[in-house]
Amino acid sequence: MDATELGDAVALARGGDEVAFGVVYREVHPMLLGYLRGLIGDDADDIASETWHDIVRDLGSFRGDGSGFRGWAATIARHRALDHVRRGRVRPRTTVLDEHVAEPATARDSEGVALENLSTERALALIAELPRDQAEAVLLRVVLGLNGPMAAKVLGKRPGAVRTASHRGLVRLSERLKGAEEK
Known part of the structure; x- marks a missing residue:
């Protein structure tokens, strides 16, 4: 998806179009998750969730095109990742997470x-x-x-x-x- 198409979807999502938001999410999330995995590793899914929470909360105030949205989302993700790293220094994790979580069935090969x-x-x-x-x-x-x-x-x-x-x-x-x- 090019920047213009993404910008159009973001504009519709800002107006409350859930289908358009789904398009934005499917386009940006995999790249955002890859970025976060590169920054913080295994906790990337949690930080991505926090990032999308902030994106949804502040989407109404976003002004810009598709490229601007990618940058805006990356900035939010980076801030959440840095917050996570700081929290980890102050409060180290003391429990082990269960790694045996059921995966949803997929139609992909x-x-x-x-x-x-x-x-x-x-x-x-x-x-x-x-x-x-x-x-x-x-x-x-x-x-x-x-x-x-x-x-x-x-x-x-x-x-x-x-x-x-x-x-x-x-x-x-x-x-x-x-x-x-x-x-």
């Missing part, structure tokens, strides 16, 4: 889903090994599809710094992948 999940997990694991500024820049530029100025706004940096960090991160990832193929 199980093998394809498994391969997609493995490749996504591998990519996010490689990105997580990058220096933080490079990892965030790659996540915002590649996973969320933000342009340099929008990613810079999310990170509070200059666009050139974000483009440089993204480029360096992608070069490092490329080198790691070439090294893995040679083994």
